[in-house]
Amino acid sequence: MEIINSVKDIITWVTSIFVFVLLHEFGHVIMYRFFGGNKNWTIVMGGGPTILRLNRIVINTFFLCGYVDINSDGSVKSVRRFHAFLWSIGGSLVNLIFTVSILLLLYFLRSINPVEDYSVFNLDRILRIACMTNIYCMIIPLIPITYPFAPLKGMPSDGLRILRLINYKEVKD
Numbered sequence: 001m002e003i004i005n006s007v008k009d010i011i012t013w014v015t016s017i018f019v020f021v022l023l024h025e026f027g028h029v030i031m032y033r034f035f036g037g038n039k040n041w042t043i044v045m046g047g048g049p050t051i052l053r054l055n056r057i058v059i060n061t062f063f064l065c066g067y068v069d070i071n072s073d074g075s076v077k078s079v080r081r082f083h084a085f086l087w088s089i090g091g092s093l094v095n096l097i098f099t100v101s102i103l104l105l106l107y108f109l110r111s112i113n114p115v116e117d118y119s120v121f122n123l124d125r126i127l128r129i130a131c132m133t134n135i136y137c138m139i140i141p142l143i144p145i146t147y148p149f150a151p152l153k154g155m156p157s158d159g160l161r162i163l164r165l166i167n168y169k170e171v172k173d
Contacts, residue, residue: 012126014064016133020095021045021066022057024137027094028068028087035083042069047151065152081165088161095138102131 025043032041041056048061106127144159156164 008122009125009129012129013133016130017064017137018045020098020130020134020137021064023094023098024091024141025066025068027091029090030094031083031087031090032068032070035086037070037087040070043067044069044151060151062151067152067155085162085165088158088165091158092138092142095134099131099134099138102127102134106131 022043022045025045029041029043033039042058043056043066044058044060045066046060046063047065050058050060051063052059106124109124109127141157142159142162143157144163145157146160147153147155147157
């Protein structure tokens with residue numbers, strides 16, 4: 001039974017990473033569009049060969065990370081610093097909203113039934129894994145680094161973009 005739980009946990013973790021990274025990237029797009037960004041954007045999930053293309057979403061073989069590809073005419077760099085800050089923080093804000101929502105759902109479920117196993121699928125365990133994964137997807141991009149690995153190699157993290165904005169340096173793509 002423990003092996004089955006481990007397999008379910010791995011499937012839950014991989015699925016959660018994919019979903020919450022995708023939601024994180026949508027958070028960037030929402031802020032980008034809200035503050036006047038153009039319609040030329042694509043969410044790219046991972047690297048390697050493309051396995052699925054859905055309008056503005058590209059899913060590649062190694063899909064456990066992502067980024068928003070903004071095909072702009074240069075207008076992105078001439079926006080207000082505050083708007084660029086909100087674009088950079090938008091992904092983590094979405095993750096924060098989902099983390100709070102999952103925690104509230106867990107609290108509600110535990111108040112109804114203090115036994116942790118809510119179904120055959122062990123909803124409590126799935127929600128806890130999803131919550132931890134979501135926190136990971138919220139915090140890791142805020143570490144101010146230039147990514148050293150593919151497919152994000154050479155790209156600044158959200159945290160580095162924010163740090164550059166605070167230090168009044170040009171936002172580099």
